[in-house]
Amino acid sequence: MPRDVAIIGVGQTKFARNYQGSLREMVFEAFAEALRDAGITAREIGASLVCSAPEYDKQRSPAGLLAEYLGLNPQPTFVLENICASGTTGVRVGYSLIKAGLHDVVAVIGFQKMSEISSAESQERMGRGADIMWEAPFGSMMPAYYAMHAQAHFARYGTTEEDLALIRVKASKYGTLNERAVFRKELTVEQCLSAAVVSSPLKVYDCCANADGASCLILAGAERAKAISARPVWILGLGAASETMSLTGREALDGLRVTRLAAREAYQMAGVNPGDIDVAEVHDCFTIAELMAYEDLGFAEPGKGVELIRDGQTYIGGRIPVNVDGGLLSKGHPIGATGGSQVRTIVLQLRGEAGPMQVPGAEVGLVQNIGGVGIYSNVIILGR
Amino acid sequence: MGFEKFGRKSYTAQTKVAEFVDKLARGEICATRCVRCRQIYFPPRADCAGCLNSSMEWVKIPERGKLVSYTRVHYAPAGFEADAPYTLALVDFGEVKVFGRLSSAVEESGIKAGLEVKPAVLTTPDGQLTYEFVPV
Numbered sequence: 120m121p122r123d124v125a126i127i128g129v130g131q132t133k134f135a136r137n138y139q140g141s142l143r144e145m146v147f148e149a150f151a152e153a154l155r156d157a158g159i160t161a162r163e164i165g166a167s168l169v170c171s172a173p174e175y176d177k178q179r180s181p182a183g184l185l186a187e188y189l190g191l192n193p194q195p196t197f198v199l200e201n202i203c204a205s206g207t208t209g210v211r212v213g214y215s216l217i218k219a220g221l222h223d224v225v226a227v228i229g230f231q232k233m234s235e236i237s238s239a240e241s242q243e244r245m246g247r248g249a250d251i252m253w254e255a256p257f258g259s260m261m262p263a264y265y266a267m268h269a270q271a272h273f274a275r276y277g278t279t280e281e282d283l284a285l286i287r288v289k290a291s292k293y294g295t296l297n298e299r300a301v302f303r304k305e306l307t308v309e310q311c312l313s314a315a316v317v318s319s320p321l322k323v324y325d326c327c328a329n330a331d332g333a334s335c336l337i338l339a340g341a342e343r344a345k346a347i348s349a350r351p352v353w354i355l356g357l358g359a360a361s362e363t364m365s366l367t368g369r370e371a372l373d374g375l376r377v378t379r380l381a382a383r384e385a386y387q388m389a390g391v392n393p394g395d396i397d398v399a400e401v402h403d404c405f406t407i408a409e410l411m412a413y414e415d416l417g418f419a420e421p422g423k424g425v426e427l428i429r430d431g432q433t434y435i436g437g438r439i440p441v442n443v444d445g446g447l448l449s450k451g452h453p454i455g456a457t458g459g460s461q462v463r464t465i466v467l468q469l470r471g472e473a474g475p476m477q478v479p480g481a482e483v484g485l486v487q488n489i490g491g492v493g494i495y496s497n498v499i500i501l502g503r
Numbered sequence: 504m505g506f507e508k509f510g511r512k513s514y515t516a517q518t519k520v521a522e523f524v525d526k527l528a529r530g531e532i533c534a535t536r537c538v539r540c541r542q543i544y545f546p547p548r549a550d551c552a553g554c555l556n557s558s559m560e561w562v563k564i565p566e567r568g569k570l571v572s573y574t575r576v577h578y579a580p581a582g583f584e585a586d587a588p589y590t591l592a593l594v595d596f597g598e599v600k601v602f603g604r605l606s607s608a609v610e611e612s613g614i615k616a617g618l619e620v621k622p623a624v625l626t627t628p629d630g631q632l633t634y635e636f637v638p639v
Binding site for chain 1: 506509510511512513514515518545546570571572573574576577578579580581582583584586587589591593599600601602603604613614615617633
């Protein structure tokens, strides 16, 4: 089990429908929290990686702007983009920079300020995160693509709308405990089922909300991590894969092969099995995405993911607690900030600092972060 | 004809496979096939990633396909609001899979995976050319 690179500091703003401040001020909040958490200054950071989906940004090349505002000049900085998986791609690249010996300490900064454009505009931009020549001209968009995955899962395995509602009910319960979440009301199965249809079978509460927010992770090499931090959380395994952007190239729609491939790589590198994971953060941009993640990550056999949620096994106290911070469904999904937020949650869990959301005695945690409709997948395994 | 004529709203004007739109105008929905390795591609493409050959020929997609999955879109993205609700679908034609819309005449209750469909060319009121899937 490699212990070469650790996460020594984490920060995140509250995710909000409309952050009352500028982009740079929002990012500063997350960055300052991560630096204080790590107990270091900006001067000790060797490079900063800025994770964002630039179609939402008015500022071109935000890395330059942020390096100035955060006091990170003259160190190198650049933007990384994998749509919604940008944040964990930042972790992958940061890990590589440290392992390659180019830098000792790297800041992975993620953000999105989505409130500057309307929801319909945002859906149109997200739709263009799919093939713009052959799919977007039909009026495709993210909820529709995931809805097609849901219909395929329903058709093959007999999954129901109630099963998906159970996932949102869990997310809403934990959202009430997370002060950084945008959606903090508890929902019932009935409320979920009676909500307006967005794209059948997905209804309003099957979908996460756009949000403004920023996250920041401080990564350090083993020697520096041990010198600086009393409680480093180690990156034990990393896996990443890609899939055809066009749905026409997919072998099936009832799961995401991209996650199965990334997970296999991450488990192998960490030397652990799905049964060794104590707590997981998966990319629940839609309820169906969490259900597919149960199966693609090996927490359940294909088609058996519904049993986990029906039996409450993904709640705290269950066999494998998943998204007990409320997930994207409750926290909101500020695209570039999401991966960092997921990693932050697992870091806090492994340090025993997750408060009311704490999974007792968690030692090994997993993050799965998807970009687009299963175009990119990153799986990260973390340990104490 | 330029590729901006394709679909309800096209985001691309120039492509080496713009002839797809001329074929649509003649009532044909075509894939491309690599003349060297015979690999068939839908969506059509100008280049074969398998053998790096850029010599392709047009071939009509099969007459019959089976619905892989679908969704009825009620909340449309910007530019498509007037069409909602509409049904997006992925259809398996054996050699290729094709993404598009299912005919708006089909009730949602009548749609299920495996439904047999045929492709049909459609001209929108504003003169755009597209295709849809119609139950057989």
